[in-house]
Amino acid sequence: MVTHDPWWNPAVQAHAIDRAHLIGQDKKDFVYRLVTAGTIEEKIGELKLRKQTIADRLFDNEGNIGKALTEDDVAALLS
Numbered sequence: 001m002v003t004h005d006p007w008w009n010p011a012v013q014a015h016a017i018d019r020a021h022l023i024g025q026d027k028k029d030f031v032y033r034l035v036t037a038g039t040i041e042e043k044i045g046e047l048k049l050r051k052q053t054i055a056d057r058l059f060d061n062e063g064n065i066g067k068a069l070t071e072d073d074v075a076a077l078l079s
Helices: 010-019 040-058 071-078
Strands: none
Touching: 040 071
């Protein structure tokens, strides 16, 4: 699967990638993200990664509250 157009919402992109795998399929799936350096798509990817990193720190694997957000975290989420 090749994703040409990145979504702002990582969950939507993950859903599309998950749908590429067919039930009963025995071969591995590969996802290629085509991103050209210096483009808006590159900046969107960096922004999504920063926000996902912050979100991942909020809860641990059991769903318990993890580390608190810093002022910089909140500013990054609102950017």
